[in-house]
Amino acid sequence: MSDITRELRITGRVQGVAYRAWTRSRAEALGLTGFVQNESDGSVTAVVHGPKDRVEAxxxxxxxxxGAAAVRDVRVTDASAPDLATFEIRRG
Known part of the structure; x- marks a missing residue:
């Protein structure tokens, strides 16, 4: 199965609730690479790369x-693969 890359824009109560750490933990468990970061508008952005079924999971x-998050929406778009060997938390 070929790898895909997706950019996620997550809105709702997603900052100050460990969303980035949770995303990194889940991505690492799935063997994905990429990054997650907070945005100034209160959303979270993630770029996720790996096998299609794992990215979709x-x-x-x-x-x-x-648990403390209240996700309102997750917008998904195609993205370019990040040049990363791990999944990291970025300070946005």
Missing amino acids: LITECHSGP
């Missing part, structure tokens, strides 16, 4: 997020 999980 993470996207599904991002609709819920960690």
Whole structure:
């Protein structure tokens, strides 16, 4: 199966609730690479790269997020593969 890359824009109560750490943990468990960061408008952006079924599994999980989150929407677009060997948290 070929790898895909998707950019996720997650809105709702997603900052200050460990959303980035949760996303990194889930991405690492799925063997994905990329990054996640907070945005100044209160949203979270993630770029996720890996096998299609695993990327889609993470996207599904991002609709819920960690327990304290209240996700309103997850917008998904195609993206260019990041030049990363791991999944990292970026300071946005």
